[in-house]
Amino acid sequence: MLDALLSALSLENLLLAFLGVIGGTIIGALPGLSATMAVAVLVPFTFTMDPSSGLIVLGAIYTGAIYGGAYSAILVNTPGTPAAIATSMDGFPMAKRGDGDLAVTLSCLGSVAGGIVGALALLFLAPPLSQIALSFGPVEYFWLAIFGLSLIATLSRGATLLGLIGGGIGLLLSCVGSAVVGGDVRYTFGLTSLLGGIPVIPALIGLYCVPVLIDMVIRPEAHLERRAEQMRGFRLTEALSLMWRSKFNVIRSAMIGTGVGIIPAAGGSVAGLVAYSEARRTAKTPEQFGKGAHDGVIASEASNSATVGGGFIPTLVLGIPGTPPDAIILGALLVQGIRTGPQLFTQQADIVFTFTFGLLIATLLMLPTGLIIGRYAYRLIVSVPKTALAPAIAFLTIVGSFAxxxxxxxxxxxxxLGIIGWLLARIGIEASPIVLGLILGPIAEAGFVQGWLIGGAQGDRFGMFFGQPISLAIMALTVLTLASSGVFKRKTRLECST
Amino acid sequence: MTRIVNQWRQALVAVLSIGLGAFAISQTNSMSELGRVFPTTASLIAISAGLGVLVQIILRPSADTVANEKIDHFRAGLFAATMLVWALSPDRFGFVPTSSMAVFAVAVITRREPMSKTSILVHAAAGVVLVLGFSLLLSEVLNVRLP
Known part of the structure; x- marks a missing residue:
């Protein structure tokens, strides 16, 4: 293991990790250019490198891209990657009130903390943790998606019914195209272009970014508040103090991210939403969530960055990619002649451990690079006049949704969808419940239909859906989340009436 | 007055939601038994929530959710039209010319002060430079496909 550490610390690997983090962060920050795309675009450059260096670069790009998504989520309310959806919920309100620099620093610290937990889990717990991936069947996915959808109650900020309407619209949008199981063609109205369904990333860009652009165009005031006293530093001390106060939130979110990352195909967006929901449920001031709560940004970023290390566990141990970028990296591994599986940790341990240490180093390198890039991104967004900012963002939305x-x-x-999203926001329906329905709908439907069919074949549908220990645990968490949301709303109403 | 406007908005939301749900359910006839489970559930969620909003308006009319403010509908409409034309045009007129025009249009729509001839020229030139620069960066360096 010491040899692997020394190999990871070689000048060449350090430089590659550094460049990978920068490249990934920049690509991840552009709306529509996801972590998957960042890894896919840059993977051919690694074929000429030796396997461990190539893997370090890919891990660094992936880590940087997941973090980079936070910039646009915080500064223009557009998650650069789907993993940053939950970041925008509190990051953008923070930026609107003049705390964008603090939000960027918090997201960097949260990402580094989460990334370290994920990488350590990969280093020490990979083989036993990978068994969790195997215990997740369709019903567990179904309940996980339902848990994610319960966040609608959290997000609707006192207007649960409007949130439910948004969730219903999102679920209906997710039904467009060929059904995930069975192949029914639904709501395409004869348009072959809709057979593949509503594409998630263009929908995300439209629902989150276009309404911000329209508001930017029609309002005379600046896009973000600029407070002169806050343009001098990183606000690192303040952010570190907030992180220390949120230490349990950081640890819990990083563990959620690692756990969700292990589950194949769940990904950073689900991890961020689940961690956000848990952070709100356990917060002392849940009413601050959605209005610029520090804990919301920390939870989302710590969890989505932890999915990087978590996702590599089933990829390396079982050959099952935990997230889409893992699938591309798995392909790169095969090109390099590395066979994944439990024997990888014994037969080619030097490569695995060098890569894991490289991932850890890349995560640490994210701290200085993330802080510096984040600082300039913030200054750029608050300094550039709207007549330049609006066209530039509009251009990126067009390119990002096409690419x-x-x-x-x-x-x-x-x-x-962007124009519809803006009109819906005018009548009280926010984008987040729609996006939740759109993203979690297919996961819930596939899990439900498969569970229904398997349960029917086994003659025990009730046991299939309500008799599995993991399902029961997720259901209990869902009930707890909904109950805490109800208690909070009653408390708020009582406070308002007194 | 605010309350009445908000009640109208909420009533509109409820009617739209019920209408959308009813329409979505009416389309499920051609689907298989398993294929219609999810669309029907989603539609029922939308319809129930819409009915709930209507009940809420009747029982608790003070539940305001949206603040009223003056909207610059002209600018909003122009921007939306520009974006739609931008989305539809690259195939016919090419990406760089369309985007340069659209970037310039968005800048003009966003600007509140009157524009001099020099300012128009500067904005137009800046639009072309921005589009060309980004296009080269994205397509040549990052290997991203452009329309």
């Missing part, structure tokens, strides 16, 4: 599948129809979907 994933080179499809101009996706651009049209992005713009249309």
């Amino acid at each position: 994933i599948e080179a499809n101009t129809f996706h651009v049209l979907i992005m713009v249309s």
Whole structure:
């Protein structure tokens, strides 16, 4: 292991990790250019490197891209990657009130803490933790998605019914196209372009970014409040103090991120939402969530960065990619002639441990790079006049929604959903419940239909859905979340009436 | 007055939600038994929530959720139209020319002060430079596909 550490600390690997973090952060910060795309775009450059260096670069790009998504989430209310959805919920309100620099620093510290926990889990607990991935069946996915959807009650800020309408719209949007199981063609109205469904990333860009752009255009005031006294430093001391006060939130969120990362296909967006929901449920001041709560930003960033290390556990031990970028990295491993599986940790341990230490180093390098890039990103966004900022962001939304599948129809979907999202926001329906429905709908539906079919074949549908220990644990968490949301609302009403 | 406006908004939300749910359910006839489970559930959520909003308006009329403010509908409409044209045009007129025009249009719509001839030229040139610069960066350096 010491040899692997020394190998990871070589000048060449340090430089590669550094460049990977910078490249990943910049790509992740651009709306629509996801971590998957960052890894996919840069993977060919690693084929000429030796396996451990190539893996370090890919891990560093992935780590940087997941973190980079926080910038646009905080500064323009557009998650740069789906993993940063929950970050925008409190990050943007913080930026609106003039605390964007603090939000960026908090997101950096949270990402580093989460990334370290994920990497340590990969280093020490990979083989036993990978068994968790195998114990997740369709029903567990279904309940996990339902848990995520219960966040609608949290997000609706005293207007649960409007939140439910938004969630219903999102779920209906997720039904468009071929059904995930069975292949029913639904709500396409004869348009072949809709057979693949509503694309998530263009929808995210549209629902989050276009309404901000419209508001930017129609309002005379500046996009973000600029407070002169806050333009001098990183506000690092303040952020560290907040992190220390949120230490249990950091640890819990990082563990959630690692756990969700291990589950194949769940990904950073689910991890962020689950950690955000738990942070709100356990917070002393849950009413601050959605209005710029520090804990919301910390929870989301710590958990989504922890999915990086967590996702590598099933990728390396079982050959099952935990997240989409893991799938690309798995392909790169195969090209390099590395066979994944439990024997990897014994037969090619030097490569695995060098990579894991490289991931840890890349996460640590994210601290200085993230703080510096974040600082300049914040200064840029608050300093550039709206007449330059609005066209530049609009341009990136067009490119970002096209780039994933080179499809101009996706651009049209992005713009249309954005305009609809702005109109819906005018009548009280926010984007977040719609996005939750859109992202979690297919996971819930696939889990439900598969569980229903398997339960039917086994003659015990009730036992299938309500008899599994992991399902019961997730259901208990869902009930707790909904109950705490109800108690909080009653408390708020009582306080308002007295 | 605010309360009445908000009640109208909420009533509109409720009617739209019920209408959308009813329409979505009406489309499920052609689906298989398993394929219609989720759309029906989602529609029922939308319809129930819409009915709930209507009941809330009747029982608790003071539940305001949206603050009223003056909206610059003209600018909002112009911006939305620009974005829609931008989304539809690259295939016909090319990405760089369309985007340069659209970037310039968005800048003009955003600007509140009157523009001099020099200012128009500067904005137009800046639009072309921005689009060309970003396009080169994205397509050549990052290998991102452009329309």
